[in-house]
Amino acid sequence: MSPTVRTRRATTVALATDALLPAPGRRVLLSPFDVYWAALPPVRRVFLFAPPSPPVDIADIARELRSSLAALLPAFHPFAGELVYDPESSRLAIVCDEGAGVAFVEAETELDFARLVEDGAEHDVDALQQLVPDIRREELPAPVMAVQVTEFVGGTGGMAVGVALHHTAADGRGLWRFLEMWATAAAAGIRGLPVTEETSLQLHDRSLAHFDGDVELAGLFLRQTVPELPRTVPKEGPPAGVRTHLSRRTFTLRASAVRRLKQQLCSEGGTVKAPSTFAAVVAHGWVSIAGASGFFTDGGPVFATFLADIRAHMSPPVPESYIGNCLALCTVSLSGTELAGADGLSRACVAIREAVAEVRRDPLRDRSRWFTKFADIPRGRAVIIAGSPWFPTNAVDFGFGMPARAELASMNHDGEMVLVAGREVGSVQASVALAADKMPAFHELFLTHGTSNLELVFSPSTSRA
Template identity: 75%
Template sequence: MPPAVRARRATAISLPTGGVTDAPGRRVVSLSPFDVYWAALPPIRRVFLFAPPSPPVPFTDVAGALRSSLAAVLPAFHPFAGELVYDPESRAVAIACGEGAGVAFVEAETEMDFARLVEEGAEHDVDALQQLVPDIRREELPAPVMAAQVTEFIGGVGGIAVGVTLHHTAADGRGLWRFLEMWAAAAVAVPMAGEPASPLHFRRLVSFEGDEELARVFLRQVAPDLPRTVPKQDPSPGSQKQLSRRTFTLSSSVIQRLKQQLAAAAGTATAPSMFVAVVAHGWVSIARASGFTNGAPVFAAFLADIRAHMSPRVPDAYVGNCLAVCAVAMAGEELTGPDGPARACLAIREAVAEVRRDPLADRARWFSKFADIPRGRAVIMAGSPWFPAYGVDFGFGRPVRAELASMNYDGEMVLVAGREAGSVQASVALAADKMPAFRELFVVDT
């Protein structure tokens, strides 16, 4: 076990007296089917590691700046200060933002080896990463929606970690990154470029015919024992320790070469998008590293942002979940064969095109589509190569490492934009015996 993180101070950052709403008198945010899908799944746990500020800044000043800037942006993201609650009469879950709503803010210290945590390509110390983010999980509702933690690395080279935990019912990845960008902008008191629109939380912006009934169906599927919400997909401690976790960065030149190779192999004049190219490359690499060479299917599952494809179109400023579940499958012998990369590219490209044509076509199957995938025969893609993980600057420089603290599946890959322009960072969790082969397949020389 790594040295423990010790809390120095725990406080709450509260909403202004009287609460903040996006509709007159509204203090309860009703949830859409897109949100309740995540009611019993683990929260999003992001951690950012920063080199010591230069010139040095006292940790109390760092923590104070983070506290005050979080307080400044929290009213615009008021559901994050609420609690996920259960109403037994309506058998529904919602986010309540009443009097006293706020976000827990923890100031901590640790003697962990900062240099080891940020080493490129090194085996992740999952226990260490998880100690750097607050834990908001509860076995029974109500449960907090968000918490934040700032940790000082004492001794050694020093360093600072900023950890954020958010219940997925409050926002999808796009909503979370919008919050992080606004928090960072407030910390350095620099207006965001283009004066972006105020964040929107009103769930009717993603309404569609039959949405209330679909929300009830999803809730029965994901959390049948409400108010208990023990995560159904949260792995046991034993199974998680069998996973190896590493982070790889594909440079801009490697991405361009992958796109050109896939386009040529698929016989198409148009190169695939960055997302399609990286997902196809990851899918094939994991399948080959796993020895999936028989006729049994190998799955790739990912989420598609459908704001631009809903009718009416959902505003870009919408923070809540607006994601469709996509899943494609291919026989292992095809995926790992010589034509595997081209076939994977075409399959993923078609899945993306299909969800754009009709984003709600198979909405009733979103839960079963994912739940029915056999574990160990799937690649689970999360995140996006456009999420600006290394643009989050709270006033003491860009992060030297940004990670998702919890990855739950053998075959999970989390994507964010890399530190260098045009690059993509891929954090990968695999059974330990597969990782060496995967690394040889996935890492492409420039």
């Protein structure tokens, strides 16, 4: 068992009373895009930082993280609230009343920092999860966000900043916008620059993502995902034998590897237009996971699911700075034998591009089937893609350098791949969770399948600046 993390101090970063909006603004009624995520565990991101040079006292770092968070909260006030359920209206909302704030934990640990950022190492999932506060609740109300800063004592030292955020409050674009702004404010304080309070409110008004039938759709999603509200988890646990021992590793595709992958896809597909980085990397991951799962000789369907940001494709368009969820579920499938063929990578890429194009044409076309489309996929036959190669993980510099490693501690599905931008411009970091017996085959396929040399390397820490 991994060494434990010990709490030194637990406080609350309060949302300033004078920053609260008038009473109606303290209650954010959630859209169907938000309530779709009501039953999922919170998003738990952890950033690992090598000891800063010159050294900075951990107490000073914690103080600046707290003060910069306090300055930013007025712009992100729903993050300081609680997720609640109103049985009279059958609606979910985030409520920011007097006393609203974000739990802030300061901790220490003897966990081996060097091991956690080691190139190619198997993830210590238990350790990563200890570095992020746990805001899960079996029954509402539940906190929306919490933060933890942990000092690694002994060994090489180091520090972790962990953030937990309930997915109903924001999608990936909204979370990364918050993280970038918080890091910028904290860095200013640590470097002795003035930290100004963020006064321009970010866009949390769910009416910006309104469409005909949205209230009815929100009700449908609640009935499908959390039928026992205010309980948010089933009373019965998963059936015996369902839990699978997962292996987790992080890979980085260098910018040159991404370029060659796109060139290969252009050549195979007979098109001059290169696919997007997202389509190319997801296709490569889909084929590699299918092969590692033994589906190459299988005529049954292998599914790939991912989310598409539809802000720009709604009518009217939703502002780019909108913080709430505005995502459509995309599900595509090909047979294992199709994915195994000489043109399997190209077929996968075409299927992904067509799904994205369809969403752009009509983002809400099959919205009532999003939940059932995913729920009906046979167990073990889905490749689940989260994140984006444009999420700027390494832009999260709180004032003591880029992270040596950044991970999603909450990924826990066999066949899941989470994408973020790598440290090198144009590179992509892919964190992968698979049943342990599949990982060696995936490793080989992901590095070599269909290419002479993708120039892949393990973990983002291989190219530290």
